[in-house]
């Protein structure tokens with residue numbers, strides 16, 4: 001237990017908060033996240049004079065409730081994190097495993113493709129893709145997966161290559177196991193911890209990329225409550241209503257941190273070799 | 276000719292020379308094995324010695340068809356297995372086993388010992404894999420609770436015993452032991468060697484023992500093949516080769532490694 005256990009636990013607590021917020025958003029938000037009320041614009045959070053009950057974290061310049069928008073924003077953040085993260089992970093890991101395990105020309109072709117792919121600057125690549133695909137959540141998810149599968153492919157390939165050279169693979173051949181059986185039963189369990197750590201990192205990255213795309217108005221409609229969109233609006237209000245900017249930033253920061261720490265915590269706790 | 280379990284006839288292996296990579300066409304090849312003739316008599320332990328890089332491991336891996344030679348033939352019980360595919364080799368797999376040098380690499384770090392020893396049994400269709408694995412662990416002198424541990428939780432000597440148990444559990448006819456004691460300290464080595472001797476006599480094993488430790492080879496093996504630069508310079512009974520080397524290379528090997536002759540009495544006695 002000790003440090004890694006604490007890390008896993010703290011990350012787990014925050015992630016459960018976010019997951020609960022996302023799942024029960026309509027039940028727990030105090031207000032409708034889209035409802036505007038110009039008489040209640042820029043209300044401060046509850047501990048500052050002038051706050052209204054029912055708006056614990058204040059309102060933005062259109063009188064929309066910040067807490068309710070944060071809660072609904074977690075739905076979009078989590079959807080993107082899970083779908084984009086998994087898509088990039090599955091595609092990239094499959095390619096990386098195949099290249100590292102089969103070697104030869106498969107490996108050479110994959111290596112070239114990854115090199116070329118990674119030479120595009122990722123944020124520009126994403127903006128370009130969304131511009132082509134049209135804005136919307138599905139384009140954001142596709143864009144992240146299309147760009148970031150290389151992150152998995154490169155690292156998983158190198159790890160698979162190293163594992164395939166180990167004698168336990170030769171030993172499985174001596175036992176008479178088939179190629180696919182060796183990949184699935186011998187090599188994969190040794191690459192999986194790395195894949196899990198990468199996945200949690202990628203989910204954090206996906207949350208940030210979605211926020212960036214919302215920030216430049218390329219994600220879903222600007223009305224929708226996304227953390228990136230809130231940060232973009234809050235930026236213009238920073239001198240009148242700092243809370244509109246600060247709360248979504250905290251939510252974003254904590255979620256990304258928790259996702260990355262969760263992966264490493266899981267490895268330390270459950271991987272027999274690290275435990 | 277004596278009754279050979281495995282015979283190599285003119286076995287050669289060439290691989291692309293990695294140091295001289297060319298831009299176009301097939302690069303130059305290096306000959307790693309050069310026309311090797313070797314017989315491994317049934318029930319005997321044959322030592323394969325030679326300097327580092329002389330091709331001992333490569334030859335061993337060809338003998339159990341972990342790799343295929345470029346030319347020549349490998350016969351197992353008179354059957355030509357030189358180019359047998361996986362399906363044709365399947366019935367022979369349990370008979371051609373190997374114990375590796377480095378158990379940290381040859382035991383899957385993320386599997387428990389139980390799975391490591393039972394796995395090959397299941398692949399080879401044994402229904403009683405569980406019982407056979409337990410029996411094998413016992414036979415190599417490991418306590419039963421080791422089965423629930425992971426390799427990194429064992430000592431070096433225990434790990435090597437797991438490697439032996441995995442091979443022995445299949446009741447193979449042949450075991451290739453590649454430098455299997457060189458990573459261990461001297462007293463652990465002695466224990467493992469004693470175990471090997473017992474297994475060879477109890478199970479009627481045929482073995483090839485690759486080593487650069489002439490003292491150990493002399494003690495354990497009845498026959499020896501001396502390798503140099505991919506060829507066998509001489510082979511025969513251990514006493515003949517070591518006491519009356521006909522080839523100057525064998526004599527120089529002996530001089531280069533005047534290892535403290537292992538006192539046979541010391542290996543024989545001593546608690547297990």
Ligand SMILES: Nc1ncnc2c1ncn2[C@@H]1O[C@H](COP(=O)(O)OP(=O)(O)OP(=O)(O)O)[C@@H](O)[C@H]1O
Nearest residue numbers: 290291293307326327328329330331332333334487
């Ligand atoms: N896959 C390979 N590709 C190219 N060359 C190889 C390959 N495997 C081995 N070799 C070369 O073949 C030669 C024999 O290697 P091998 O491992 O059989 O020697 P060895 O006698 O077992 O040496 P050691 O005592 O160091 O284990 C070496 O020169 C080695 O560099």
Ligand SMILES: [Mg+2]
Nearest residue numbers: 331332333454
């Ligand atoms: Mg070797």
